[in-house]
Amino acid sequence: MLNLLLSGHTNTKIFQVTADSVLLGIHSSGGTTLYRLLQTFGKVTIAWTVESPIYGKHRLEWDFDEFMDQNKMMEKIMSDLKQYQPM
Template sequence: MTWVLVIIAIIIFLFVSSKKEENIRVAKQGGVKHKYGTLIAYLLSSHPKMETQKLNTDSITMAVIEPGVRTEFSIRHGFESVSVFWSHHSTGYGRHRLDWTFPEFQSQEEMINEIEDDIAAYEHKLLF
């Protein structure tokens, strides 16, 4: 039993250390807001009322909150990757969610194109 706890403690320590190093590396690149600036600017411009809700070392959350509707995008930097999460909740259409994971240095324009295409296809399926 003691060995299991030691192994778990070592794994947790290694993960936390690696995550801290990754956050420092992203901070040296200007933080998530700078590193993914093109993607963030696009998402903020996707709706006139889209606003930044939360900004951390490794993530940003943007949302539009209106009566009966909430649309949210989150960008989270991982280990050599970036994940984008889209969620939409409305009284008329219910809850919906899509997510993407891209290599950290993939073109942000390519990320935007894939996100646009997937959301458009999803909305088309939902409406027709």
């Protein structure tokens, strides 16, 4: 999943890694987009947050079974983001 998210934009980088989570995203003068991946007891939670001076703050979150196909996880996330984004 990390590789799929990292490949989304050339400036995406990992900001923090802990025993059960990873924080990655993009920060620029136009705002910040972050993904937090958290693994807990048989599931993976992915939180998407955006802070933009133009569009404000936005957040979505998904819970997936930890063994779900990662490409299907990404399809769901991208589909939801496409429907949600006010931009």
